[in-house]
Each structure stands twice: as C-alpha cells, then as structure tokens.
Amino acid sequence: MSQLTVTSSYLKPQNADKNEEEEEAAKDEIRKLRENELSWVQEKRVVMLIDESLENLKHCCAKLNLGSKCDERLQIPVLQTTTEKYSLTPRQGAQDTLKASVTLLDDNVIQAEVSIKYPKAGGGYFRAVAQPDVQWKLQQLQDLGNYISRVTIAFCDLKDQLTHMSVYTNDSGKRVLEDLRQIKNELCLARASIQLPRKRSLLELCYFPPTRKFVPQLPQDQLLSFYISSCRLVCASYQMVPKTVHPQGLSVFMAECRLPYLDEILRRLNHTMNSVQRLIGYIEIYQN
Template sequence: MATAMAATAAERAVLEASLRFTLSCSGTGTEAPAKQENFILGSCSTDQVKGVLTLQGDALSQADVNLKMPRNNQLLHFAFREDKQWKLQQIQDARNHVSQAIYLLANRDESYQFRTGAEVLKLMDAVMLQLTRARNRLTTPATLTLPEIAASGLTRMFAPALPSDLLVNVYINLNKLCLTVYQLHALQPNSTKNFRPAGGAVLHSPGAMFEWGSQRLEVSHVHKVECVIPWLNDALVFFTVSLQLCQQLKDKISVFSSYWSYRPF
C-alpha cells in the first residue's frame, strides 16, 4: 500500500510537470492547440538588439527583431515569414521524455499491486532516467559550430532574408528563451591572422572564425538577448520534485528490503 501511494504521488508530480509545458501529452485525450505567448527580449548590457518572439507550445510562431548596427547605427528589421514556424527541439524532446515517464507510471491497471520491492525500484529507475533527460534538454543547450548555425533552417525563416553577414541562433537555457545574433566580416585572403576554426559552443565570442563556402569569416560582434518563460521555470521545479519523490521511494524500499532480508542468528 505504501509503495502504491508513493508511486501515485510521483505520478501526480510528473503529470504536473507535463502540464507546465502547456502541451497535451500523448494519451491524455486533450489535443487543444497551445496558446500563443509573446515575450519581449532584452539585455541589461546592450540595446543593440530588441525583439518580440511568439511562443506556441514547442514552436516559435512569430519573431520580430530589430538590430542596430554598431558601426553606422543603421537599423535592421527582420521577422518570420508568415508561413513559417520554428520548432524548439529542446522543448519538444523534454515533452517527449515527460510523456514517456507518465506512460511508465500509468501503464498499469488501477488494481495492480507491486509484487516486489525490486519491481518498484526498476520502475523508479526508468522514470527517473526520463525525467533527468527531460531536465537536461532544458538545462544543457546544444553546442553548435558556426557552420552548423549558418546551415540551420532558422536562417531561412526571415523576411526580408538575413544579410549574409548575420547569423541567428535561438535556444533554451534553463527557464530562458535566448536569441543570439552574430555579426560577421570576411577575412581577406592576404590576412595575416592565423586562421583557426572555432569548435562547437553554446555562445561564440568575437574573434571566432569559420569557413563557409569559399569564404573565411570571423565574428565581429555578438548580441544576446533573452527572456524568462514562467512555465519552463515551473516545469524545472516539478522535475526536481518528481525526482526527489522517486528517490525517496527508492530509499524507503531499500530500507524495508534490508529489514526483511535481515536474519538474526
């Protein structure tokens, strides 16, 4: 009975985490589209980039970005094409891992009774693995090379098209939606700079170099703006709560197993 109650508590916490994604998880029977939310991006260190991103579940449905060029103060404006959406793979992957955790917890009859402590431990290990993977997708953005960013479909989302000397990347970091704009300049063939292509990184620094097509390019300016997504913050909290409940249940099972296996002489 105690194990069933604890498992139910863990299931409730995981369900709560899934609701924070504002997306219906598979098998819930509620497939209403996620609402649109507008987020204003900003930074305390720069006003070179300002923008509004519209998030709908795990996709960016609209983007409106203004960039003030440092050298001549020229103002560039670019926005998503009306027929385009950009999937945020991190949110989608995290949602899928949460859905799998719920499936593992709920895929049994209500009258089902766990037979052994080992059975519960195995279930909790599987659930915790999915929850950890979900949390890691939000807390650990992908490290990308500059050519990978340049080749991303995100660069083709905008109208008017991005200038050839700009790169854009969007990602989730913890509870924040981040937008990074890289300004580039071409290295001349007779440049005396030692060309060393940069490796993968979440955020590249000025001076990072890469080769794209027949050109060698260098990052001259980096502009990063971000905003907090409240429901992502809630989801991270419930991931922590869910993992704690699962671990507490594992600890209790281990204690009881040790007690029942004890044989005094």
C-alpha cells in the same frame, strides 16, 4: 632420546549449539522483517508516490498542452492552443545590442522579430521579421514534452502492475526498482532539456531553413539562434568580424526573457525527482 607426545581434545561448550540456533533464528526474523517492509513499500509507498507524482505531472502536461501525448489514463483534455508573445532584451547592464520578440504556439516559433546593432545597416541597426512557412520547433521544448509523456506512461504502467499484484516479493521489488530508476533517468533528461542550452553549430545555422526566412534576409556575415537555457528563451546573434576587432573573429550578442511556466514545470519535476530518489534509496536498503 624418548619423544613426548602431547594430545588434546576440544570440548564444544554445551550452549554453543543453542547460541547458533538463536543466531540463525534472529537472522531469519530480520530477514522476514525486511521482506515485510519491502512488501509494504511496494503496496503502499510506491502507489502513494505514483499518485502524488502524477498530480504534479498533470500540471506539467496541461502547461505544455500534452493532452494528446501523455498517457490517456490521466484523462487530460486536449485544449485549443493559443499563441504567446515574448519580448527578449539584453541582460541588465548590457548594451542595447540586440532586441527580439518571439511568438510561440506550444513548442513552435510562428514569428520572430529582431533588431540587431549592425554598423553596416542604415541607422546602425538591422531589423527583420520571420514568419516561416516551414516548421520551426524549439527542440528543447519538444524534448521536454516527450520526456514528461514517457514518464506518465511509465508511472501508469507501474501503478497497474502493483494494483493487480497479489504478492509482493523481493523479485517484484527488483522490477519496481528497475522501473523507478528508468523513470528517474527520464526525469533527469526532462530537467536538463530546459536547464542546459542546446545550441546549433554555426554550420547548422547557415543551413537551418527557418532562419533563412527573415525579411529582409540576414546579412551574409550574420547568423541567429533561438534556444532555451535555465528556463529562459534566448536569442543569440553571431556576427563575423575581423580578428582585429575580436580575436575569435566572431561577435556574439544575446537577448533573453524568462518563461515563468518553465520555472513551475522545473519545480514540479524537481519535487517528483526527489521523491523518486528517496524511494529508490529506501528500496535499495531493504534489498541488501
């Protein structure tokens, strides 16, 4: 039986090479456009963002009296601090179980007065005043100031780098992106510090020096805590009670007041955060 051998040859279309060249040229053109766009973003958009953000942060620094903490390039004056007194009451509809007044000097509590519903006390209420001779800071306010200060320094450093940069490349874009992500992280922490409560444990409260400075001293079955939550100053009273009264053996009363200046700071932080996030997304598009 004879074998049939089939041979074939493929002739490359005459215009194939031309199409490949045109495709490569188109890719090069797109690449150049992306590089030019990324260069423009670094030279113009990032600097515009920094200037706008620093204006917002200047207001925050002034409200928190951070003249000595924030970047000196902002030239924020160090002002004489003044005390602010706040009255804390139970939320609307709650029983009149706890009232408090707190005097703040920046992030320091310099005086606290409380009136707590307490059956064992004469008249059914326990009243005490604390004017501690030890440092009593609201840690969340201190953290807020530290985060904002670090953001101002990061923005000023980034602006200096961009100002002295003669060529804006993909590599410089990566560094800018890394800096913006770090700034975004600091802004997230700053916002969380005044939105999320940071409560001390009952054991910590037992040995917390300032709350042991009340006159008269707090009853042994009574603990007090002061913290920030959702831009509010909160006073919480923890009273140990028999489990027949409360299943957890703990009765909690709360009083609070809104701190308007924290609302404004949060609004400015949100605005800055959103601007940074949009720019991060923009740079990521032109780097991919």
